[in-house]
Amino acid sequence: MPQSDSERPHKRAKLDQKNPIENDGENDNDIGKHANDGETNRLSQVRNLYFNTINRHKLDFDFEKKCQVTLSKSNVYCCLVCGKYLQGRSPTSQAYLHSLDVNHHLFISFSTLKTFALPEGFEVKDHDGSLDDIKELISPAYTKDQVASLDKQTTTARDIDGNPYRPGFIGLNNVKGFNDYSNTVLLALGHIKAVRNYYLLNSFKDSFNQELGLFIRRMWSSKQFRPHISPAEIMRVVTEESKNRFNLTQQKTPRDFFLFLLHLMPHRVRKSFRGAAGGSSFLMIPLKLPRTTVFNDETPQINLQTLINQFEKDKPVKEAPRVLLLHFDRNQQDIQLDSVSGSAINNTIINFPQDLQFNQTYKLVANIVQDVVPGSSGEDTIAYKIQLYDKGRDQWLQIHDLKVQEIERELLFLHQSVLQVWERKI
Numbered sequence: 001m002p003q004s005d006s007e008r009p010h011k012r013a014k015l016d017q018k019n020p021i022e023n024d025g026e027n028d029n030d031i032g033k034h035a036n037d038g039e040t041n042r043l044s045q046v047r048n049l050y051f052n053t054i055n056r057h058k059l060d061f062d063f064e065k066k067c068q069v070t071l072s073k074s075n076v077y078c079c080l081v082c083g084k085y086l087q088g089r090s091p092t093s094q095a096y097l098h099s100l101d102v103n104h105h106l107f108i109s110f111s112t113l114k115t116f117a118l119p120e121g122f123e124v125k126d127h128d129g130s131l132d133d134i135k136e137l138i139s140p141a142y143t144k145d146q147v148a149s150l151d152k153q154t155t156t157a158r159d160i161d162g163n164p165y166r167p168g169f170i171g172l173n174n175v176k177g178f179n180d181y182s183n184t185v186l187l188a189l190g191h192i193k194a195v196r197n198y199y200l201l202n203s204f205k206d207s208f209n210q211e212l213g214l215f216i217r218r219m220w221s222s223k224q225f226r227p228h229i230s231p232a233e234i235m236r237v238v239t240e241e242s243k244n245r246f247n248l249t250q251q252k253t254p255r256d257f258f259l260f261l262l263h264l265m266p267h268r269v270r271k272s273f274r275g276a277a278g279g280s281s282f283l284m285i286p287l288k289l290p291r292t293t294v295f296n297d298e299t300p301q302i303n304l305q306t307l308i309n310q311f312e313k314d315k316p317v318k319e320a321p322r323v324l325l326l327h328f329d330r331n332q333q334d335i336q337l338d339s340v341s342g343s344a345i346n347n348t349i350i351n352f353p354q355d356l357q358f359n360q361t362y363k364l365v366a367n368i369v370q371d372v373v374p375g376s377s378g379e380d381t382i383a384y385k386i387q388l389y390d391k392g393r394d395q396w397l398q399i400h401d402l403k404v405q406e407i408e409r410e411l412l413f414l415h416q417s418v419l420q421v422w423e424r425k426i
C-alpha cells in the first residue's frame with residue numbers, strides 16, 4: 001500500500017504540450033481546435049487557474065454514476081468544483097452547459113479517469129500525479145505486492161480532514177436504518193482472504209461482481225476522503241439481482257444474505273467455502289444451540305468446539321473447506337413463548353477457542369453478532385454488528401454501521417454470535 005500518512009499531492013498538473021486536445025473517443029473532435037502551440041501558455045495559465053477551484057470536500061463517489069440531469073449512464077463526468085455528475089462533453093452536453101452556466105471548468109470522466117477543461121475542451125494531464133487521489137477515490141487499484149502485504153500493514157490512514165481510520169475497517173452507512181444485516185456481510189466478505197484478494201486483483205463483466213469488486217477495493221483504500229463508504233451502490237445491484245428480496249428498507253438475516261451473495265460469485269471464489277460432510281456438500285454449517293427458556297436463572301453457555309465435535313460425530317467430514325462458515329440459529333419462536341419479551345431469541349453464549357479444530361485447524365476472522373434492542377412499544381428489534389480480526393495489528397475491531405471501535409478479545413464471546421467466518425490455517 002502507498003504510504004497513507006504522506007502529504008496529499010498539491011502540485012499543479014502539466015498540460016501535455018504535444019497533444020493538448022487528446023480525445024477520449026467521444027464524438028466531439030471539434031472542441032479545442034483552437035488549442036494550437038501558440039496558445040499553450042494561455043492554456044497552461046487557464047489550467048492552473050482551474051486547478052485552484054477543485055473542491056475535494058464536494059467530491060463523493062458513493063452514488064450511481066449517472067447524469068443528474070439526463071439520468072444517462074453513458075459518458076458521465078464529475079464536476080471537480082461542485083461534485084455534480086453530468087453527461088459530457090460536446091457543446092450540447094450537460095457538462096459543457098454547466099461550465100458556462102456556473103463557471104465550473106474541470107470534469108473527470110468516470111469511465112476513462114481523464115480530466116478535461118470545459119468549455120475549452122482540452123485534456124488536462126497530471127504527470128505529477130496531482131489528481132491521483134481523486135482517481136484513487138473513484139476507482140482504487142492494487143498491485144499484487146500491495147495485496148500480498150495488506151495483512152501485514154499496521155498504518156493508520158487519514159481522511160481529507162485528517163481524521164484517522166484503518167483501511168479495511170471502515171464504517172458503512174446505514175442508509176434507511178435496516179441494512180446493518182447486509183453491512184456486516186459485506187465487511188466480512190472484504191476480510192476473507194480468498195474473497196478479498198480475488199476481487200482486488202480481477203475485473204468483472206457483470207454488474208454484481210463489478211460493484212462488489214469496487215466496494216472491496218474502496219474498503220481497503222488508504223486514500224479515502226471520508227472514513228466510511230456507502231453500501232448503496234452494491235445494494236442497488238443486489239436488490240435488482242434478488243428481485244427485491246434483499247434491499248435497504250427491510251432487515252433480513254446475515255445468513256440468508258451471505259448465501260445469496262455466494263451464489264452470485266464466481267465459482268473460483270465460491271469453492272473456497274465448499275466442504276463435504278456426512279455424504280453431502282455444504283457452504284455453511286448450521287449449528288444447533290440447546291433451547292433456552294425465560295426460566296433459566298443464568299444465561300446458558302456452550303463451547304463451540306463441543307458443538308463442532310457433535311456435528312462431526314453425526315456427519316464425518318470428507319472435505320474441510322478453506323473458509324468455514326458457521327451459523328447459529330437463535331430464532332426459537334416456534335416454542336411459543338413470544339408473549340414474553342426476548343423469549344423467542346436464544347441467548348446462549350458461545351465460548352469459542354482461538355483455534356478451532358474441524359478436521360483441520362481454523363482461525364476466526366469475523367464474528368457477526370446480534371444485539372436485542374428493546375423497543376419503546378414492547379417490540380424488540382435486532383441490531384447486527386461485526387467483529388473483525390485486524391491481522392496486521394493483532395487486535396479486534398467492532399463495527400456497527402458507521403461506528404468503529406476496538407474491542408477486547410476476551411469480550412468477543414459475550415455477544416450473541418449468529419455467523420462466524422473461520423479461515424483454514426494452511
Ligand SMILES: [Zn+2]
Nearest residue numbers: 079081082104
Ligand atoms: Zn460544478
